[in-house]
Amino acid sequence: AKAAGRNAMCFFDPDMQEVMNARVILESDLHKSWERNEFVLHYQPQVDGNGVVGAEALIRWQHPRRGLLPPAEFITQTEETGLILPLGNWVLEAACIQLATWSERPETAGLNLAVNVSPRQFCQPDFVELVISTLERSGADPHRLKLELTESVLVHNMDETIAKMTALKAKGVGFALDDFGVGYSSLYYLKRLPLDWVKIDQSFVRDVPTDANAATIVRAILLLAKSLELAVIAEGVETAAQRDFLVKHGCTAYQGYLFSPPLPLDQFEEFMAGRDGQ
Numbered sequence: 001a002k003a004a005g006r007n008a009m010c011f012f013d014p015d016m017q018e019v020m021n022a023r024v025i026l027e028s029d030l031h032k033s034w035e036r037n038e039f040v041l042h043y044q045p046q047v048d049g050n051g052v053v054g055a056e057a058l059i060r061w062q063h064p065r066r067g068l069l070p071p072a073e074f075i076t077q078t079e080e081t082g083l084i085l086p087l088g089n090w091v092l093e094a095a096c097i098q099l100a101t102w103s104e105r106p107e108t109a110g111l112n113l114a115v116n117v118s119p120r121q122f123c124q125p126d127f128v129e130l131v132i133s134t135l136e137r138s139g140a141d142p143h144r145l146k147l148e149l150t151e152s153v154l155v156h157n158m159d160e161t162i163a164k165m166t167a168l169k170a171k172g173v174g175f176a177l178d179d180f181g182v183g184y185s186s187l188y189y190l191k192r193l194p195l196d197w198v199k200i201d202q203s204f205v206r207d208v209p210t211d212a213n214a215a216t217i218v219r220a221i222l223l224l225a226k227s228l229e230l231a232v233i234a235e236g237v238e239t240a241a242q243r244d245f246l247v248k249h250g251c252t253a254y255q256g257y258l259f260s261p262p263l264p265l266d267q268f269e270e271f272m273a274g275r276d277g278q
């Protein structure tokens with residue numbers, strides 16, 4: 001409210017009006033884009049000491065006027081409007097179909113695919129049935145599907161969360177705790193949840209090895225994960241120095257621009273074919 005006097009009503013502030021207009025336009029665009037199938041998945045390789053072991057599916061919006069938009073531009077709105085439910089289910093379905101396709105080609109047969117699950121999506125009462133039916137319809141191997149949850153999923157109802165995870169794990173589905181280290185009660189969750197992996201948040205990875213606090217936190221996460229027999233994947237690895245630090249302290253899997261940015265499907269498959277031929 002830069003020029004507004006003390007008594008001006010915020011509602012008539014032109015800046016505020018602009019923000020509201022932008023929001024209404026975004027919501028209406030989102031609604032249309034859903035009908036026009038303007039969403040796509042990109043795939044970011046996840047690597048270990050032997051090469052690519054999988055990918056994370058990351059959503060993009062092919063906007064008719066604004067070009068390819070990252071999730072930061074629209075995911076919050078889809079959560080607020082509820083569009084995240086059909087959108088999240090579409091992501092899951094598209095990912096499972098992709099997994100089934102990959103399993104039939106030698107270059108991609110062994111790949112895992114990680115899918116981000118939003119809190120609202122996970123909290124649907126029929127989430128477990130939905131995942132199972134999507135797996136069955138697509139023919140994807142449940143053991144290749146990894147669901148990435150953030151702590152915000154978990155705070156709703158711990159017992160229900162554990163029950164849902166356990167039911168899906170019985171089918172072979174794996175779970176990762178995303179953005180590990182940024183929340184408040186992570187240690188508690190880590191101990192109680194039937195997790196397979198934790199993903200060290202990129203905000204910590206970014207500052208190693210130079211920042212002493214980040215280095216201490218990353219080392220602590222790696223030690224803790226080891227003692228709890230959890231696998232760890234570090235995200236946002238951009239430099240060889242970061243990777244070397246992680247390797248030295250026992251990390252075994254990585255994701256980040258150092259290896260590859262998220263890629264459109266055709267480029268991801270080229271990337272895999274290229275590696276195979278090396």
Ligand code: C2E
Nearest residue numbers: 058059070071091116117118236237238255256257258262
């Ligand atoms: P995330 O799950 O933490 O995903 C990692 C983000 O880090 C991705 O951003 C990825 O492009 C980015 N990234 C990867 N490597 C590097 C690196 O070396 N350096 C830096 N600076 N960044 C790197 P992206 O694709 O923009 O996605 C942002 C967030 O949007 C994701 O964070 C995730 O929370 C959410 N998201 C993405 N796809 C989906 C989806 O299908 N469903 C839901 N519910 N959320 C999604």
Ligand code: CA
Nearest residue numbers: 056116148178
């Ligand atoms: Ca993720």
Ligand code: CA
Nearest residue numbers: 178179199235
């Ligand atoms: Ca993450």
Ligand code: CA
Nearest residue numbers: 178179201202
């Ligand atoms: Ca993140």
